[in-house]
Amino acid sequence: MDxxxxxxxxxxxxxxxxxxxxxxMMKESGMQSMRAPEISYKVEREYGYSPEEIFxxxxxxxxxxxxxxxxxxEMLEPTLEPSEGFAALxxxxxxxxxxxxxxxxxxxLPERAGCKKVLNLHGTIFDNECPRCGxxxxxxYIRDSKKIPLCEKCQIPVRPKVMLFGEQVDxxxxxxxxxxxxxxxxxLLLGTNFNSGLCDRYVQYFEGSNLILINSQEHFRDENANIxxxxxxxxxxxxxxxxxxxxx
Numbered sequence: 001m002d003x004x005x006x007x008x009x010x011x012x013x014x015x016x017x018x019x020x021x022x023x024x025m026m027k028e029s030g031m032q033s034m035r036a037p038e039i040s041y042k043v044e045r046e047y048g049y050s051p052e053e054i055f056x057x058x059x060x061x062x063x064x065x066x067x068x069x070x071x072x073x074e075m076l077e078p079t080l081e082p083s084e085g086f087a088a089l090x091x092x093x094x095x096x097x098x099x100x101x102x103x104x105x106x107x108x109l110p111e112r113a114g115c116k117k118v119l120n121l122h123g124t125i126f127d128n129e130c131p132r133c134g135x136x137x138x139x140x141y142i143r144d145s146k147k148i149p150l151c152e153k154c155q156i157p158v159r160p161k162v163m164l165f166g167e168q169v170d171x172x173x174x175x176x177x178x179x180x181x182x183x184x185x186x187x188l189l190l191g192t193n194f195n196s197g198l199c200d201r202y203v204q205y206f207e208g209s210n211l212i213l214i215n216s217q218e219h220f221r222d223e224n225a226n227i228x229x230x231x232x233x234x235x236x237x238x239x240x241x242x243x244x245x246x247x248x
Contacts, residue, residue, distance in 0.1 A: 003229050004239050010186060010210050010227075011097045011240070018184040019089060020202065021103040021110060022192025024215055028234045029083040029109055043074070056165040064157050068148050071160065075106075076125060076143040082113035085190065085233035088241040090114030095241075098188075100180045104198050106162045119176055121169050121198075127161040130154050174201075181205045189213040190233045194221035 001009075011017060032039050043051045047070055053059060055075075059067040090113045092098035101110045101118045108124040128137040130151035137158050142149045149158045163169065181187060185208035192198050193215055203211070213225035216232045229236050 003227060004236070004243055007212055007227060007229070007240050008243060010212070011092065014097065014186040014210070016184050016208075017092075017098050017100075017186040017188065018180050019092075019098060019101045019188040019190055020181075020192060020198055021086075021089070021101060021105065021190050022196055022198050022215070023104065024217060025083065025085055025103075025191030025233050026080075026105040026107065026109065028085055028191065028232055029107070030080050031078070031105075031107070043070070052165050057167055060157075060159070060164060064148055068142075068145075068157075072143055072145075076139060080107050080109070082109045083234040085235075085237045086110055086113035086115070088237035089190075091241050092237075093117065099184075102177050102180065102202070119173065119180065121173055121177060122163040123161040125160060125162060128158050129161060130156065131159045132156055177202055178205045182207060184208045186210045186212065189215070189225065190237070191215055193217060193219040194224055195219050 040050055043054070047054060047066060049066070054067060054070045086109050089098065089101060089110060093115050099117065101115050102121065103110055103118065104121045106120070106122050106124050108120065108126055110118045126139045128139065128142055129135060130153070132154045133151065135151055135153060137149070142158060142160060150156060151158055181202055182205045184206060187203070187206045187208060187210070189199060189203070189212065193213070194200070194203065210227070211225045212227045213222055214229045214231065214233050214236050216230060218230065222228055
């Protein structure tokens with residue numbers, strides 16, 4: 001039996017499976033990394049600051065106009081659709097073989113692909129509110145505003161509910177992530193590696209029997225996984241989920 005079949009059988013027998021979706025799954029959906037040299041160079045040339053400087057709570061507070069100029073143009077205007085990896089994840093959930101997905105991307109990709117039980121550790125671009133009155137605003141309100149998007153009632157900048165550089169994950173979200181992972185007997189690490197912040201912080205709470213890593217990028221710490229599949233999630237996961245149909 002190949003690794004696809006092995007993973008398929010493990011998922012069928014699992015009583016509680018949790019998937020952790022890393023940055024590489026977001027890249028597979030078309031998003032370029034802020035830290036990529038060519039992106040950093042482009043942003044610094046256009047805005048005069050690095051992406052890490054602009055996408056921060058300090059910039060949101062003190063250089064609000066520049067923050068929103070960058071945020072709208074670089075994060076809201078690009079069209080980003082869920083990859084086949086996320087579609088396969090939703091299929092797993094519908095089959096009852098996936099109980100929860102945990103992600104650090106801000107584009108709500110698992111839910112947009114059809115997943116129902118998702119924990120967005122870093123928030124999403126679709127959740128925006130006035131920090132004073134709490135009024136909610138859709139992503140389009142932010143994206144389509146001519147200048148700084150202001151609360152219609154309070155006339156102060158609306159706050160995108162995404163985690164900015166310099167901020168920490170909300171304690172309640174961290175607790176929920178730990179609780180889900182500690183319940184799992186199978187943990188899927190998708191588009192990430194053991195050296196990432198996502199894994200480094202949460203994998204230690206996994207006490208189950210099968211830790212499965214699917215990622216095309218190698219890291220020496222990944223040998224801690226029970227099964228490693230060196231392939232992009234967008235091609236590997238559909239083979240695992242839909243392979244059973246071919247065998248019938």
